[in-house]
Amino acid sequence: MSRPISRGALSRLRPDNWIRAAARAWRRSLRLRVVALTLLLSSIVTALLGLFLMDRVGHGLLVDKRRAALGDVSSGLAYARGQLDSAAPGDPGSVDALVETITTELGRRGSPSGLFDVAVLPSNGSSDGYHTEPLDTRDIPPKLRQQVRGGAEAETYTDVRRGTKVERALVIGAPLSAAVGGYEVYYVFPLHTEQQTLSLVTRVLLLGGAGLIGLLAAVVWLVSRQVVTPVRMAARIAERFAAGRLAERMVVRGNDEIARLAASFNDMAGVLQRQIDQLEELSRAQRRFTADVSHELRTPLATIRMAADVLYESRGDFPPAMSRSAEILTGQLERFERLLADLLEISRYDARAAVLEPDTVDVAALVRHAAEEFAPSAARAGTRIDVEIDPASAPDGVLLADVDPRRLDRVLRNLLANAIDHAEGAPVEVRLAASPDTLAIRVRDHGIGFRPQESERVFDRFWRADPSRSRATGGTGLGLSIALEDARLHGGELVGWGREGEGASFRLLLPRRAGGALGPAPLALTSHSSPVRLARSP
Amino acid sequence: MANAAPPPAPDGGGHPRPRILVVDDDAALAEMLGIVLRREGFQPVFVVSGDQAMDVFHRARPDVVLLDLMLPGRDGLDVCRDIRAESGVPIVMLTARTDTVDVVRGLEAGADDYVVKPFKPVELLARIRARLRRLTADGAEHLHIDDIDIDIASHDVRRDGVPLALTPLEFDLLATLARSARQVLTREALLSQVWGYHHAADTRLVNVHVQRLRAKVERDPEHPRVVVTVRGIGYRAGPP
Numbered sequence: 001m002s003r004p005i006s007r008g009a010l011s012r013l014r015p016d017n018w019i020r021a022a023a024r025a026w027r028r029s030l031r032l033r034v035v036a037l038t039l040l041l042s043s044i045v046t047a048l049l050g051l052f053l054m055d056r057v058g059h060g061l062l063v064d065k066r067r068a069a070l071g072d073v074s075s076g077l078a079y080a081r082g083q084l085d086s087a088a089p090g091d092p093g094s095v096d097a098l099v100e101t102i103t104t105e106l107g108r109r110g111s112p113s114g115l116f117d118v119a120v121l122p123s124n125g126s127s128d129g130y131h132t133e134p135l136d137t138r139d140i141p142p143k144l145r146q147q148v149r150g151g152a153e154a155e156t157y158t159d160v161r162r163g164t165k166v167e168r169a170l171v172i173g174a175p176l177s178a179a180v181g182g183y184e185v186y187y188v189f190p191l192h193t194e195q196q197t198l199s200l201v202t203r204v205l206l207l208g209g210a211g212l213i214g215l216l217a218a219v220v221w222l223v224s225r226q227v228v229t230p231v232r233m234a235a236r237i238a239e240r241f242a243a244g245r246l247a248e249r250m251v252v253r254g255n256d257e258i259a260r261l262a263a264s265f266n267d268m269a270g271v272l273q274r275q276i277d278q279l280e281e282l283s284r285a286q287r288r289f290t291a292d293v294s295h296e297l298r299t300p301l302a303t304i305r306m307a308a309d310v311l312y313e314s315r316g317d318f319p320p321a322m323s324r325s326a327e328i329l330t331g332q333l334e335r336f337e338r339l340l341a342d343l344l345e346i347s348r349y350d351a352r353a354a355v356l357e358p359d360t361v362d363v364a365a366l367v368r369h370a371a372e373e374f375a376p377s378a379a380r381a382g383t384r385i386d387v388e389i390d391p392a393s394a395p396d397g398v399l400l401a402d403v404d405p406r407r408l409d410r411v412l413r414n415l416l417a418n419a420i421d422h423a424e425g426a427p428v429e430v431r432l433a434a435s436p437d438t439l440a441i442r443v444r445d446h447g448i449g450f451r452p453q454e455s456e457r458v459f460d461r462f463w464r465a466d467p468s469r470s471r472a473t474g475g476t477g478l479g480l481s482i483a484l485e486d487a488r489l490h491g492g493e494l495v496g497w498g499r500e501g502e503g504a505s506f507r508l509l510l511p512r513r514a515g516g517a518l519g520p521a522p523l524a525l526t527s528h529s530s531p532v533r534l535a536r537s538p
Numbered sequence: 539m540a541n542a543a544p545p546p547a548p549d550g551g552g553h554p555r556p557r558i559l560v561v562d563d564d565a566a567l568a569e570m571l572g573i574v575l576r577r578e579g580f581q582p583v584f585v586v587s588g589d590q591a592m593d594v595f596h597r598a599r600p601d602v603v604l605l606d607l608m609l610p611g612r613d614g615l616d617v618c619r620d621i622r623a624e625s626g627v628p629i630v631m632l633t634a635r636t637d638t639v640d641v642v643r644g645l646e647a648g649a650d651d652y653v654v655k656p657f658k659p660v661e662l663l664a665r666i667r668a669r670l671r672r673l674t675a676d677g678a679e680h681l682h683i684d685d686i687d688i689d690i691a692s693h694d695v696r697r698d699g700v701p702l703a704l705t706p707l708e709f710d711l712l713a714t715l716a717r718s719a720r721q722v723l724t725r726e727a728l729l730s731q732v733w734g735y736h737h738a739a740d741t742r743l744v745n746v747h748v749q750r751l752r753a754k755v756e757r758d759p760e761h762p763r764v765v766v767t768v769r770g771i772g773y774r775a776g777p778p
Contacts, residue, residue, distance in 0.1 A: 300566070306573070307570055355638070361725075362724070365726065398770075405740075
């Protein structure tokens with residue numbers, strides 16, 4: 001069974017792909033460009049030089065030929081004129097014979113070397129005359145004959161047939177004495193020797209030029225390698241360095257520009273590495289400090305906590321002042337613990353020591369649990385929590401997402417505590433919806449709200465909408481800051497909206513897959529259908 | 539937790555006054571733990587360094603161990619591993635570290651549960667009581683999951699007649715799953731039924747112990763047939 005050719009394989013063979021591949025290679029390879037440009041320029045220069053040389057050589061050959069030819073012609077003419085002058089005038093028959101003799105004689109002079117052909121033609125323009133073989137007298141250009149008939153010696157280059165061959169030839173014509181009725185002598189000098197020489201020179205030049213260009217290309221290829229190889233190496237090492245392999249260095253060889261590039265790169269890498277190490281050391285120190293503080297504070301606090309609880313439980317046996325003191329001690333201790341926990345969490349974020357621990361969990365259950373847990377404190381504040389889970393997003397009431405359950409739980413608690421604190425008795429609405437890639441939780445209250453321009457400040461540490469208000473649920477003032485950091489650690493966002501007297505709304509968006517990107521929000525920021533002004537967290 | 543009159547008898551446990559071994563180097567914390575534990579009717583035994591922990595453990599034969607992970611001398615994790623190597627006694631670790639690495643390391647060393655400092659005494663006592671409470675059988679209750687036989691009354695687990703050495707916590711976890719066979723138990727439900735937590739979103743505790751349990755009861759822990767994960771929800775007993 002033959003394997004079918006895939007469409008991909010076919011499309012790879014299409015010419016536009018080749019062109020694209022070539023264009024990409026052109027853009028990506030400095031070396032290819034250098035070699036190609038060198039080839040192009042050297043070809044042009046070699047071609048120009050070759051043409052010039054050809055012209056000079058051709059010219060030189062023709063000049064020599066012409067000089068020799070003119071010598072032949074003048075000596076021939078002298079002989080012919082002498083013969084004709086000595087002939088008896090008025091006898092056309094004898095003149096005719098004499099012309100034949102002259103033609104033969106002139107032809108004989110040329111024949112040993114085969115240097116030229118001779119024709120003696122009557123001045124009446126007829127091509128019928130005496131000539132040596134294999135000349136065809138019709139090949140003598142009429143224009144030349146006209147000039148010669150005018151009484152001048154003239155010459156031209158033309159193509160003549162010699163047997164089956166057509167050859168370039170120099171034709172020199174001159175009038176013979178008019179006394180015997182008018183004859184013209186034409187010398188035809190074939191130039192095939194010169195042409196042979198010239199074509200030999202052409203071949204040599206072509207071959208030499210091509211060889212030169214090839215050699216040049218090879219030299220440029222090798223030379224460019226000297227430059228491009230270190231540049232490529234530098235690029236590769238810079239890429240590795242950028243990818244975090246801070247120990248990568250270039251090899252410094254010699255003392256040239258490439259070596260300087262390598263040395264400068266290494267210097268830069270060294271400085272960067274030192275600074276990064278320093279920063280990491282700082283961050284490590286801060287993390288260690290946070291961990292140490294955490295441990296050193298937590299142990300005595302645990303003791304204090306237990307002692308306070310023992311006192312608190314025995315407060316019925318105490319006089320009123322002591323009993324009340326035990327209550328206050330326990331209450332404030334709880335507040336202190338929460339503050340410590342939040343401060344440690346914030347400093348963990350500041351030290352970039354916070355790590356996301358995603359797990360696939362049922363977010364709907366998480367939201368329901370958190371709401372249930374806050375029901376008593378909502379009731380104490382004279383409000384209630386209204387949970388609505390989008391049935392389309394959570395079939396069978398289950399909505400799975402890869403989130404850090406402890407952090408999401410903490411965000412929910414912070415948002416719920418914040419909403420209950422500011423709800424003024426109006427119900428707190430919690431909405432949960434999700435698209436395949438994005439999870440949205442919105443906590444909306446209809447309490448005092450805040451001014452729109454404060455929507456970014458609500459995430460500031462220890463910020464209060466109304467400084468005179470106490471925190472009924474015992475919030476530390478760090479809850480929303482931590483919630484924002486938790487959202488960001490997930491690659492999500494937390495946005496607040498508020499209107500004085502209309503309440504506030506916070507919407508958390510998280511990617512459903514760990515490390516995924518946020519899609520369009522499945523929930524609007526407010527429960528109003530009218531367009532809202534988005535207040536995005538910084 | 540009003541506690542004026544005689545301390546209530548702790549539920550379960552082998553002794554009328556269950557012995558709690560407190561391994562902690564902080565004297566004030568240990569003393570305070572002692573006060574709280576005694577008020578609740580427990581009998582605390584103290585060790586201040588990791589080096590002596592095993593000796594005292596052998597002599598005291600405690601019902602529960604409270605173990606601080608940061609100890610002078612031998613590391614708390616090593617003590618935890620040593621105790622686990624010879625006994626299934628419930629271990630609750632006390633930790634000042636909340637990072638998952640630290641928590642998971644402790645759980646993997648064999649701790650059943652953990653309490654983060656500063657803890658509420660009620661919370662700690664709830665953890666201890668949950669560890670002392672054992673499942674009670676409804677008559678002669680026998681359960682099967684895949685090729686595992688469970689006898690609730692005698693706390694016996696066998697595969698093909700060969701007994702498997704499970705810690706009490708692992709046994710409770712397995713039996714709880716087996717009792718609601720083929721039903722999915724959420725991690726929250728397991729945290730509540732096995733560990734006695736309410737409203738807990740901590741999945742680490744369940745995840746680590748399911749792994750430890752699988753290492754003992756599964757023929758191939760990579761392809762579990764006894765304790766099966768239901769993605770995102772929880773676990774259920776029985777082959778997939």
